[in-house]
Amino acid sequence: MPEAGHLHRGVTRRHITIVGASLAGLRAAESLRRQDYDGPITLIGDEPHAPYDRPPLSKQFLAGDWDEDRLALTKPEKLADHDLTFRLGTRATAFDLASRRLTLDDGSDLEVDGLLIATGARCRTLPGTEDLDGVFVLRGLDDSLAIRRAFDAGPRRVVVVGAGFIGAEVAATARESGLEVTLVEALPQPLGRVLGDEMGAVCAAVHREHGVDLRVGVGVEAIEGDGRVERVRLSDGSVIDADVVVVGIGVIPNTEWLEGSGLEIDNGVVCDATCLAAPGVTAAGDVARWPNQRFGEVMRVEHWDNAVEQGGHAARRLLQADEDAEPFTPVPWFWSDQYDRKLQLAGRIRPDDDMQIVTGSVEERRFAALYGREGRLVGVLGFNRPRHVMQYKTLIEQGVSYDEALAADL
Amino acid sequence: MKIVVDFDLCESNAICMQIAPDLFEVRDDDFLYVLNEEPGEDRREALEECVQRCPKQAISIAE
Numbered sequence: 001m002p003e004a005g006h007l008h009r010g011v012t013r014r015h016i017t018i019v020g021a022s023l024a025g026l027r028a029a030e031s032l033r034r035q036d037y038d039g040p041i042t043l044i045g046d047e048p049h050a051p052y053d054r055p056p057l058s059k060q061f062l063a064g065d066w067d068e069d070r071l072a073l074t075k076p077e078k079l080a081d082h083d084l085t086f087r088l089g090t091r092a093t094a095f096d097l098a099s100r101r102l103t104l105d106d107g108s109d110l111e112v113d114g115l116l117i118a119t120g121a122r123c124r125t126l127p128g129t130e131d132l133d134g135v136f137v138l139r140g141l142d143d144s145l146a147i148r149r150a151f152d153a154g155p156r157r158v159v160v161v162g163a164g165f166i167g168a169e170v171a172a173t174a175r176e177s178g179l180e181v182t183l184v185e186a187l188p189q190p191l192g193r194v195l196g197d198e199m200g201a202v203c204a205a206v207h208r209e210h211g212v213d214l215r216v217g218v219g220v221e222a223i224e225g226d227g228r229v230e231r232v233r234l235s236d237g238s239v240i241d242a243d244v245v246v247v248g249i250g251v252i253p254n255t256e257w258l259e260g261s262g263l264e265i266d267n268g269v270v271c272d273a274t275c276l277a278a279p280g281v282t283a284a285g286d287v288a289r290w291p292n293q294r295f296g297e298v299m300r301v302e303h304w305d306n307a308v309e310q311g312g313h314a315a316r317r318l319l320q321a322d323e324d325a326e327p328f329t330p331v332p333w334f335w336s337d338q339y340d341r342k343l344q345l346a347g348r349i350r351p352d353d354d355m356q357i358v359t360g361s362v363e364e365r366r367f368a369a370l371y372g373r374e375g376r377l378v379g380v381l382g383f384n385r386p387r388h389v390m391q392y393k394t395l396i397e398q399g400v401s402y403d404e405a406l407a408a409d410l
Numbered sequence: 411m412k413i414v415v416d417f418d419l420c421e422s423n424a425i426c427m428q429i430a431p432d433l434f435e436v437r438d439d440d441f442l443y444v445l446n447e448e449p450g451e452d453r454r455e456a457l458e459e460c461v462q463r464c465p466k467q468a469i470s471i472a473e
């Protein structure tokens with residue numbers, strides 16, 4: 001885009017307010033500075049901590065290998081350069097689109113000009129476990145610290161409920177800390193909904209090889225104990241004695257504070273294809289739902305890289321005239337580290353897609369598999385094949401056919 | 411402009427290679443190689459994107 005045209009047609013903002021001071025929010029603020037926006041930026045975040053990175057919370061930090069300093073999303077010296085105003089430990093409680101007023105839990109009220117919503121998501125919990133000690137979810141730094149402490153206390157057994165990515169990582173970290181672990185999944189395979197049963201079975205095998213007691217196709221009936229958890233009762237009648245339970249059964253977008261705001265909320269903040277939710281209001285990260293035109297699908301993506309990319313896109317959008325706005329059309333991508341395996345998935349796959357291994361083998365636990373639908377390449381899964389995943393991700397972006405991708409020599 | 415990679419942090423997930431294949435390459439040995447340590451100013455934007463998008467914050471730019 002020619003610079004002069006941009007200046008000419010761009011929107012001038014007096015100030016920009018970002019609600020949610022974590023990955024999407026902070027990267028949005030940084031990208032505003034890179035766009036040469038030099039007006040005031042205020043970040044409002046309800047956590048007391050300076051912005052930190054979540055992926056290590058189920059991996060290196062939970063294992064005790066990293067300390068808190070290493071979690072900083074941006075090093076303090078660099079953060080200072082950006083001239084951002086942080087209001088940490090402060091929650092946004094309401095917003096009114098018509099008057100553009102934002103209400104905070106410290107009783108203050110502010111008028112916003114540009115607003116970027118990045119309030120992320122929180123963990124679903126198991127009803128009836130609120131008052132039991134020893135039952136955890138994992139989303140924030142304090143959760144990870146609490147689980148670490150419970151691991152250090154030498155529990156007889158850890159039960160992880162839900163073999164999604166977070167649950168699988170917690171199980172792996174607990175095993176590597178020498179703990180006895182039972183991983184309970186209601187579906188026939190861990191990650192089956194994402195990867196399909198065949199690849200889910202590979203994940204199951206990896207956990208069993210590492211000594212995890214994996215129970216699939218069973219639900220949790222009850223988590224029992226007197227003040228603190230003592231056992232987990234499963235739907236097949238079995239009972240597992242446990243003194244630590246980590247529940248990883250998905251997340252809920254943080255949108256309650258926007259009820260009655262005039263914005264459309266439906267499993268996230270509903271945006272248009274350019275991440276705009278209303279004039280001068282955008283959303284990014286785990287909380288945002290938008291139509292991704294590349295896949296012809298309305299999506300809400302709960303991945304690290306999406307929060308970074310969409311944060312940047314939603315920030316730029318606040319400075320753009322409508323006619324200059326571009327749709328946000330990423331190929332979603334994430335990684336998950338379990339034991340010494342790096343699993344990566346790019347694209348949008350469904351359990352009934354065509355699937356073929358193109359390099360390596362399942363037996364070696366080192367391979368890349370391609371997924372096709374209606375003749376198109378729609379996804380690539382890698383086990384310890386990062387280079388291949390990225391190269392095939394580029395092919396997905398280029399819209400190549402499944403056959404072409406299978407024939408490509410990468 | 412000089413590219414600095416902290417190889418203790420890098421986990422070879424190749425996102426930088428996808429953004430700037432002329433600067434970064436993850437080879438079959440799973441290690442990251444910097445192909446051009448001192449790229450021209452015209453690559454600054456791409457490199458800044460690599461810095462932001464590297465999940466391990468392993469890349470920095472020395473002026």
Ligand SMILES: Cc1cc2nc3c(=O)[nH]c(=O)nc-3n(C[C@H](O)[C@H](O)[C@H](O)COP(=O)(O)OP(=O)(O)OC[C@H]3O[C@@H](n4cnc5c(N)ncnc54)[C@H](O)[C@@H]3O)c2cc1C
Pocket residue numbers: 019020021022023024025044045046047054055056057058090091092093118119120121122138139140166254257284285286287301302303304305307333334335336337
């Ligand atoms: C343990 C763990 C491991 C992960 N591992 C991986 C991984 O390996 N790979 C991967 O791709 N992704 C991973 N993720 C996912 C990734 O971290 C998220 O996608 C990312 O954090 C989303 O960023 P976000 O800024 O949109 O939301 P969040 O990180 O959830 O941040 C939202 C922030 O807004 C705050 N907030 C909420 N409501 C309000 C309010 N009303 N007022 C003010 N502040 C508010 C929240 O407290 C939070 O600080 C992991 C996540 C977790 C929890």
Ligand code: SF4
Pocket residue numbers: 415419420421422423424425426427434436442463464465466467468469
């Ligand atoms: S993106 Fe970062 S972690 Fe990944 S290969 Fe590049 S430098 Fe290494």
